[in-house]
Amino acid sequence: MSKGLIVYFSQGGTTARVTEYIATGLRTAEYRVDLCNMKDECPPNLDGYDLLGIGSPAYYYRPPFNVMDYVNSLPDLNGLPAFVFVLHGTYRGDAGNTIRHTLASKGGREVGYFHCRGADYALIYLKAGHLFSPDHPTAEELAQAEAFGREVAAHVAGKPYIRPRDDHPPSMVYRLERFLTSRWVVRQIYSRLFRVDAKTCTACGLCVEVCPVGNIAADKDGRPIWGRNCLGCLTCEMRCPQEAITTPANWPVSRLFTAYNVCQASRDSSLDHVRVIHRHGRTQRV
Ligand SMILES: Cc1cc2nc3c(=O)[nH]c(=O)nc-3n(C[C@H](O)[C@H](O)[C@H](O)COP(=O)(O)O)c2cc1C
Ligand code: SF4
Ligand code: SF4
Structure with missing residues (x-):
């Protein structure tokens, strides 16, 4: 076999x-x-x-x-x-x-x-x-x-394979977004700028648990400390039930790119799309 x-x-x-x-x-x-x-x-x-x-x-x-x-x-x-x-x-x-x-x-x-x-x-x-x-x-x-x-x-097993063509490369704006989320930028800039609000964090440990690459440790009080091996997935911020985490995704420049992407994607009739509210680590459809 x-x-x-x-x-x-x-x-x-x-x-x-x-x-x-x-x-x-x-x-x-x-x-x-x-x-x-x-x-x-x-x-x-x-x-x-x-x-x-x-x-x-x-x-x-x-x-x-x-x-x-x-x-x-x-x-x-x-x-x-x-x-x-x-x-x-x-x-x-x-x-x-x-x-x-x-x-x-x-x-x-x-x-x-x-x-x-x-x-x-x-x-x-x-x-x-x-x-x-x-x-x-x-x-x-x-x-x-x-x-x-x-x-x-x-x-x-031998059936002839015709290699599908490469996908179209992303447009200029998406390439710029890719550059702004490149490994060097994430490691050298964003990783240093993740913050936790000590007043609202309850030290529940969820952010440590959900990081897919083990990039978060807990300090002596159980609050997160970020390393540099970050994927930029934002799961830590997304899942925090206290909304205690802020990352560079909240910067005005990030919101500008988000607005552009949302505008492009929601006009695209080939893409499904629903409206949601994301609060306290949960996403609900509205
Ligand atoms: C941080 C992040 C960045 C993403 N970037 C893109 C993207 O550039 N293009 C895209 O089509 N989808 C993007 N997605 C959507 C994921 O590719 C898509 O939801 C995928 O199904 C997630 O796989 P998973 O459920 O196995 O984690 C992104 C999702 C996340 C969390
Ligand atoms: S998930 Fe939120 S509340 Fe829980 S430890 Fe992390 S930052 Fe604190
Ligand atoms: S953004 Fe993703 S990879 Fe980076 S620390 Fe948070 S959960 Fe881990």
Whole structure:
């Protein structure tokens, strides 16, 4: 029996759901499949695997830093069949391109590329009252993910593969946003500017618990202290029940870009969209 490994990152759960369906498709094609969510565990080494899948959300029109750290750390793949899938709430930009090119540069042999929408819990949009792609992935997208798994197995078995074209790169404004959320900027500037309001923080520890990369420690009073290994996911601020955390996402310049993005996305008839209120760590539809 062939053995596949799917390494993915899922903070909100949508990439995880798609991963399960792709794995089901592979299993119907007689694969044994191991799954690894980078949020919870370190990926195993590739010895003994005949197929590698990488799943990622789009974060700021590219893959999150931890996904690229993993892909960059891979050894020479020496022709190992590999596939990529990307979840995105609005516009995925270069997220798929970047992972696919890096896998190819490592000697991976592409046997599939899949993307679909996932509910977009980016805090900047929630705070502005918008949830894009609210009910995605849909049942139809999940069925497509399962079919994709079967198709990948067929390509590994020898069915000819026509590589899908690269996605369109993001527009100038989105490229600027990507630059403003680049690793250097996040590490050197934003990471130093996360703040907690000592009067409202109850030291509940939730922010420490939900950080997907262990970037938050608790001080002697149980309040958060941020390190520099931040993804910019804003989950700590989003989930705080006391609204005690403020980050650079609240700066006027961030709100300007958010307003532009919301305007573009809400005019796009191909995107689903509902109005929400985000308060005390919870998002409610209105
Ligand atoms: C910090 C952050 C940045 C995001 N940036 C983008 C983006 O640039 N383009 C996009 O289409 N979706 C973006 N999204 C939406 C996610 O890609 C989408 O919701 C995805 O389904 C999340 O995957 P998960 O539920 O597995 O975490 C972003 C979400 C977050 C939290
Ligand atoms: S989640 Fe909020 S209240 Fe809880 S420890 Fe973190 S900052 Fe304090
Ligand atoms: S934004 Fe907060 S939760 Fe996300 S990686 Fe950075 S410190 Fe962790």
